[in-house]
Amino acid sequence: MLKMMTFFQGLPGQQPMPGTLDFRRSSQKLPSTSEVESEASMSEASSEDLIPPPEPGVAPDKEEEEALKKKKKKNKPKGLAGMFSVFTKGKKKKGQLSSAEPESEPETTLGLDAPLPSVEDLKVALELGQLEAARPLLALERELQEAAAGGAGEEELVWRQSKVEALYVLLRDLVLSVLRRPLEVAPERLRQALAVVVEQEREDRQAAAAGPGTSALAATRPRRWLQLWQRGVLEAAEERMGGRPAACAEGRSEAESSFLHMGRTMKEDLEAVVERLKPLFPPEFNVVATYAQSYHEHFAAHLAAMAQFELCERDTYMLLVWVQNLYPNDIINSPKLADELQGVGLGNLLPPKQIRLLEATFLSNEVVKVKELMDRALKLESQHWVQNVAPQRLDGHCHSELAIDIIQHPSRSPGESLLSSPITTLQIISQAQSKAESITPELGMQIKQVLLAELSAFLRSYQRTFDEFLERCKQLSNYRANVIANINNCLSFRTAMEQKWQVPQDPLRPLNELKSHGFDSLLQDMFMDLKTLFKKFTQTRWTTPAETLEEIIATVGGKLSEFSELQDCFREELMEVIHLHLVKEYIIRLSKRRVILRTAEQQQQLAKHILANAEVIQNFCTQNGSPATWLHPALPRLAEIIRLQDPSAIKIEVATYATCYPDFSKGHLSAILAIKGNLSPSDVKSIRSILDVNTEVQEPSRSLFSLIKVG
Structure with a gap:
């Protein structure tokens, strides 16, 4: 499993910085009704609009009115800063300092029941970053609501509300500025800002529960400061x-x-x-x-x-x-x-449907790439054969890298990312599966089935290419070495597929065919020499079997050194093929119907020769690594059939023999019984009938008599 911290630690210049959680001030705000109306009301709050209404019955002089308008036009404030420039004008309200009275520091611990500071004092406190001003500001807002409920004039209410809303803009910006970089402010100040938001949310809920009012006040709630914070996050x-x-x-x-x-x-x-x-x-x-x-x-x-x-x-x-x-x-x-x-x-992070499409694309990409890389690897390997390039030697054996290129796991240094691994022809199958497993185990199982199908197709192509090489390149000096290298290659394929992939035998069939054809090629010349020697058995009418067999064994022994570069397991398998060939050819010579022995003494003498030859063959093959113990009874039991004279005893021996070799047929039995010239036709028929009992026997796991044609 890939661990992200491995990647993270490898990224230079990415150390944690103070204040990582930073809210940027944005001109875009959540489109809440309160903000739209608040901004609208404040845009109307010019210095002219915020002048308190004149006393009833007092009409201003025209010249004074004209001069006042010019002065206001000249000094008309702009934005929030201008709005606060008129906060001290107009009537003196309860709890408000006059311009003649000395200014005092804003109270920082005022509650809702304390005497309210002036608007100007709250403005100064907020500009100084004092979040304690939030409580008196809320009290000022409630006083305004009480005034509206008490029937205050509409013009005065608008004028007072504009001041309150301007202060709320200052408070909002102050609170959000604290929450913008929460890790950079003192915990106590952060708690204060959070408490203000909580209080405003509570007021929003109360306003919503009360329903819309009928006063002249503009609707300013809900303010939705919690949403503004979320937007900031x-x-x-x-x-x-x-x-x-x-x-x-x-x-x-x-x-x-x-x-x-x-x-x-x-x-x-x-x-x-x-x-x-x-x-x-x-x-x-x-x-x-x-x-x-x-x-x-x-x-x-x-x-x-x-x-x-x-x-x-x-x-x-x-x-x-x-x-x-x-x-x-x-x-x-x-x-x-x-x-x-x-x-x-x-x-x-993505919808499931899109993930499935990406996974299908990934599988398709991997299959195309795997097929292309495997084909390329086989092409390069086969070019080496045709160009007579000698295979590598590894631990005294001819060696091919093809199986390693196709099957084995890639070597990767600790912490190296699959994202950064170069795609090469090496480890084609395992790299594809590892990539799929690094996404999900389920995708790893899914791609495994696809890759097995591609691998099976590749092995068939490999076998066909190797067969063409066997047929066309026999004259090359490195022909036998390359044949041995490819036989050895089957071990790597087979081991990986059986142990890692738990592959059934069917996909491995091309490997068995490749190995078998390779053995045939390596043994072809030796078997041709042996064929001439085996003919001597019938030519001499079995009078000199010991000398003939010694010559056969010497011929085989002289050739075994040519197979020393095979892997040990394949050298044993090759020796089993030789063992089978020797036994098979011996039986073929017995079945040629060239020898008919009419006396019991002659038959016993032949049986004795067969037993002696069987022992020589068995000892030679076993000493040279043949694991074919299943072949040991083949010749001795035939010798016993030839030696016995009682038809009933012969029947028992034939039945036992058919159990050992289910492909032993009536035709093969007839050829052996033909040697016994003293058996009557009825005895032969009776002995042959014993094989009818075994007609239901399953096909043999190993073939012997099915390789021998009689008649």
């Missing part, structure tokens, strides 16, 4: 995740480095949220889930955008690794985050 996640990663590590593409940067950033930031922010934030903020969802949303959007394009093979694999493995296992279910994110329900 999303913006912070976008800024953090969208930052430029460090320089791409060697072997990684820009896209891969970007994914590693996002994964590392998300993991480290969420761990900081869990460890440092969760203890400070009230439960209603759901701080861990909010951050996790914001980071997840950005990550998912990035992947979704990338998945819209026609992806190359490498990018398809990278997307699947992140979506199916690294993200859920190394981030969401990492030790520090698993419990915290268990109930958040982040889901997949």
